[in-house]
Amino acid sequence: MSLNDALRDRIRGLIAADAVVLFMKGTRFRPACGFSAGVVEVLDSLVPRWTGVDVLADPEVREGIKEFSAWPTIPQLYVRGEFVGGADIVREMHASGELATLLGAPEVKAPQVQVSPRAAAVFREVTAEAGPGEVIRVRISPRFEHDLAVEGREQGDLEVIAEGVTMVFDRMSAARAEGLRIDFIDRDGEAGFAIDNPNAPPQVKPITAGELQGKLAQGAVRLFDVRTPQEQAIAAIAGARLLDEAVRAEILELDRGTPLAFHCHHGVRSQAAAEFFVSQGFREVYNLRGGIDAWSREVDSGVPRY
Template identity: 50%
Template sequence: MEDSTRKLIDETIKGNDVVLFMKGNPAAPQCGFSSQVVGILDGLIPGYATVDVLADGAIREGIKEYSDWPTIPQLYIKGEFIGGCDIIKDMYADGQLEEALGLETSEVEPPEISMSASAIKAFSEALQSDKELVRLEIDPKFQTGLSIGPAKPKDITVKAGELTLHMDRASASRARGMSIDYVDGAQGPGFKIENPNEPPKVRPMTVKELRARLDETPDLALFDVRPPTERDIASIQEAKALDPDAQKTIMALPKETPIVFHCHHGGRSAQAAEFFVSHGFKMVYNLMGGIDAWSQEVDSNVPRY
């Protein structure tokens, strides 16, 4: 590693209480692991420093050598290397991450969860031994997982008839009022889960719908999450770059403001849209097909790449 790279990493870590080396930025994480860690940190502290390793190859490889850790993301708190995604999730689940951040570890009461008789029966039949139990996991995006597995330290438990659900602290805080049923559907039987805590979802928007919206509302909040190198190749005239200043601007908008995000094909902008939905925005759209679809269906003068 070059001395200049080591110095930059060192100064960044020492100059900030909390630093996350990640792919992308909090508004538009460029990998699922970075997105998970951002979701955890956003739920605990109001702000923290981030470094987009995709923007600098020297930093990307240098931080791996600096930390002696092969993957991204990497979290530092008060100059100490904490770990990657799995370690951070485990620390969050048992309260250690709050302690590391200097926060009081909050007590989480077991949530009220209703489970139908058919769901209880389905799980009871799936359990193979007394050592197996049902685990419930709800991630920061409110994606729910039900599985069979062992108990873990500091699990929070909820009784449902003769069945006991096990979950970590984070999942328990997101599960209040949840209902679980087991029903017959078009593709066969499966679990039906309803969670009143789930935030509004990202809405899809076609490129033709966007064109009509822009004709009606020229100052529509439209943001391009792609890096400058891609925007230099092709861009939608009305779109603004989603940089840190733009992120601050969005955060100051009323939560009912319609906001549209786009990228090349729609994947990266979906992550950005989910970030702002998680922060309470109610009318967030992702442009389906991205600027590539715009070039094909709306404006052929916009280059494809």
């Protein structure tokens, strides 16, 4: 395909969105081919944060990036705006240590962590019953899944003391933990740890029909309908725009801080659409929980159910 000026500018924008950008098949958390998965594993072992662009969700970018880079295959890695190469080159550079140097893999320091008094009290209770030398271990996966365990120290661990509680982190968990906040709360009769990590990448946020109504009334979000035109003719939410190719291209030109919301019939198709726009760098993206069916039941009974 011909790489027109608009597509060239869009690709440049994607590359400039982060210091490390990987054009790949699938997403960082769900690679769709072995070559992409291999590069994801390498990057996750070296840097705590990077951006993936799912070319399977954007055929224009999938073909355009090949011409832009003069490289025929996917994945393709860019670092600070410069093309590095594909899977084989990444693997070779990783083996030689050159990639770690290029990425500036940081010397990781012990992170600043906040522990609430309630969480600290629970930690002290569980460690009081632990074996000699065992402490609270905090693991943070590349998907920013958090795990707390009582374990012994290991070589290379970084130690943090917060509210009198000793915690240890492996190197990459520590790199993902700066500013971590740990609380212990009771909610709906269930008690457990609540972890807030400011380093976690944006995720699609579920939103109720009532919450969406409030945001629409305030003009605080743009709403898009991912159903078919035939479904929209049966039932529609006032102000929602049908997500066709022209509207999709229009959204991709917006500032990445623009709040977006998506809906379908029951919330499944719109979740996939919302995840795509998160992968494109949008930071505040909502999916209407229960879809237009929930809107009809909870907000506007005048919208037909089908």
